[in-house]
Amino acid sequence: MxxxxxxxxxxxxxxxxxxxxxxxxxxxxxxxxxxxxxxxxxxxxxxxxxxxxxxxFGEDLQVSVYLEADLSKERTQELDATLKSVEGVRHVEYISPEQALQHFLSVAGTHAGLIEGLDHNPLPASFVLTLAPEKRTKQDMAIVVESLQGLPGIEDLVYGADWIEGxxxxxxxxxxxxxxxxxxxxxxxxxxxxxxxxxxxxxxxxxxxxxxxxxxxxxxxxxxxxxxxxxxxxxxxxxxxxxxxxxxxxxxxxxxxxxxxxxxxxxxxxxxxxxxxxxxxxxxxxxxxxxxxxxxxxxxx
Amino acid sequence: MIRMYGVSMSYLASTYALRDVSLDVGKGEFVFLTGSSGAGKTTLLKLLFAAERSTEGQIIIRGRNIARMRGAAIPELRRHVGVVFQDFKLLNRRTVEENVSVALQVRGEAPRIVRAKAFQMLKQVGLQNRRHDYPLSLSGGEQQRVAIARALVNDPEILLSDEPTGNLDPDLTLEIMDLLVQASTRGTTVLVATHEHGLLSRYGKRVIHLEHGRIARDVPAHDVST
Structure with a gap:
């Protein structure tokens, strides 16, 4: 030594x-x-x-889950729990119709007049899902969306597939x-x-x-x-x-x-x-x- | 100390540098190797420190056949075999003391011991006052004394010397030869390849004469004191 x-x-x-x-x-x-x-x-x-x-940018890669109109509070809570349990979902945020309207008015600018004549809020409640960074691919996002399709209470699913690919x-x-x-x-x-x-x-x-x-x-x-x-x-x-x-x-x-x-x-x-x-x-x-x-x-x- | 049995060395299939050489050199013995250029003196010395490998035969040093020694074992052999060359082979960018020290450093000796032994060895060859100088500032004789000090500082069992006085004038030649003879009297086996016949009669040591790679004569040592 x-x-x-x-x-x-x-x-x-x-x-x-x-x-x-x-x-x-x-x-x-x-x-x-x-x-x-x-x-x-x-x-x-x-x-x-x-x-x-x-x-x-990845933080903005989200899946919007639009809910059926007049969905019960219990079913909404059940869906919240279901969405949080999906693999690859990091964060789930509930957007009420009122919050959606406020957001629309804040970004719509001159187009805000589009809904001025309506006597009710036409925007549905929704959940916004943020995915884990490793799941931010087109394929993984499709898998997440597929697992949600057909769940009772969900009206529509929207996600930016092209943006994900880019x-x-x-x-x-x-x-x-x-x-x-x-x-x-x-x-x-x-x-x-x-x-x-x-x-x-x-x-x-x-x-x-x-x-x-x-x-x-x-x-x-x-x-x-x-x-x-x-x-x-x-x-x-x-x-x-x-x-x-x-x-x-x-x-x-x-x-x-x-x-x-x-x-x-x-x-x-x-x-x-x-x-x-x-x-x-x-x-x-x-x-x-x-x-x-x-x-x-x-x-x- | 050194035993060679039927040693041959060929560079090409039909060109032999050494052919069927057998010899036995005892501990502390001093042997001159003589012969004309190309007779095989240098090849024989190179085989003894494993710079070349024989193509046939056995070379036994320290109980081992070095002709078939693994490459990794060669450094250990060389720590017991000092070598001195005609062209000194000194490290010109290191001082005299560092040149001698390097033989001890490869063994992992402590710096304190390295300095003490190097100083002692340089004192023996009369160069203790030039230990901080660089080789190129020394005369040829002094450089050869540094080379001898480096070869002897490990107290080797064998000292091989290839034309050690080839570049020196007659006075310096005797000075260097005296150092080599002194080493043999202290128990080191010394083999000196030389073509200077005057040295043979002066020292009266054993002479092995080579011709065309074979031992032509093996003349035992004789008393020259009278």
Missing amino acids: IRLGYRLQYFVQTAWRGLRSSLLTSGVSVLTIAVALGLMGGFGLLVLNMQGLLDR YTRAIGFVRWLAAGLGGVLVFATVMIVANTIRLAVYARRDEIEILSLVGASRIFVSVPFLLEGMLQGLLGGLLALAMLYAAFRLALPEIAHGLQLLVGLAAPSFLSSGDMLLLVACGAGLGCFGSLLALIGGYRH
Whole structure:
């Protein structure tokens, strides 16, 4: 255990020495990782904010259950309980005919005159169902609606199938775009780190040979390079985070209007502390993986 | 200490670097390997620290046949076999002390012990005052002394040396040879490949002469004190 500690000390010192001895190539590598991670982080930031907006739209994905006129209070309560027990329904709200009329008058504007001549309220009572986020697909909504059709006391069921489809497609598109662009950037970053470490391995091949001659195992030779890659990734991740935050804070007032169009009226939010940690950890992981690829290639040769 | 039985080494099917070599070297023995270029001296040394694998035969070191040793076991073997080369093979970006220390660090020795042993070893080769210098600021003889210090700092059972004085002038040659002989008197088995015939008569040690990959002569040590 103690020997492991001494070795660890040696590994860290050697990795740091390696990083310092090739400042230019290491610097380029750190910068490239920072740019790649910055792009990934920036895109992630956009996706997070768009996802927030889409979730808010999702709240409006509702099923309106119109009730028969003069439905008894008991039957209405029974229906309320039935609707709440349906799988996928998160929230049930009862809208009385009076509330429906008030809402109509508030949004109808100049069309309010349509019901002015009537001596009674023509609007029926209804239940408005909000679905759980994972059930906001066209198929799931159809299943919910199908389970309600034919229930005694229900006059009509209304839901925005087209809107649901558009909503689902938009989320899917954003996710695919994130995955695709993320995949390309991860691949590019790994290749850049792998090539930087490969150069370092090549530049220090004499050192590797000498270490091997004095009895160093492959692990002993490799760990400093892995740490070096990890350190580059870590620094790249931190730099990316700093660039992203600076861009977010400095550029926000300039692009606020455009962002509003893109992500809605809600104030754009920066990455959470967990996301920031993930970004830096991603950098370290990518650096380490790139080094591993370089070392595997090096040993093959 | 070292036993070789019918060892052959061929790079191509019909080109042998070593052919049917058998020898036995005892603990603390000092042996010169001689022969013209391509006779097989370097190949023989490389087989002894598993830098090359023989195609036939057995090589027994520390009770194990290293000719068939797993790759993962080689580092452990090399911690008991010091190697010195004609071109020194020093880490030019590390100080003299760090160059010697690295042989101890691979074993996971404590930094305090590493510093003490490295200092002691550098004192033995007369370089304790240059321990903070870098190899390229040293003379050829001094660099070779650093290489010997690195090879000996682990107190190895075997020391292999391939033309250790090939790049040095006559005075430095004797200085280096004296260090190698001292190591053998302390119990380390030493094999030195050389083409400098003057050394053979001066030291009177056992000489194994190779020709075309075979042992042509094996001359035992003789007294040269008179």
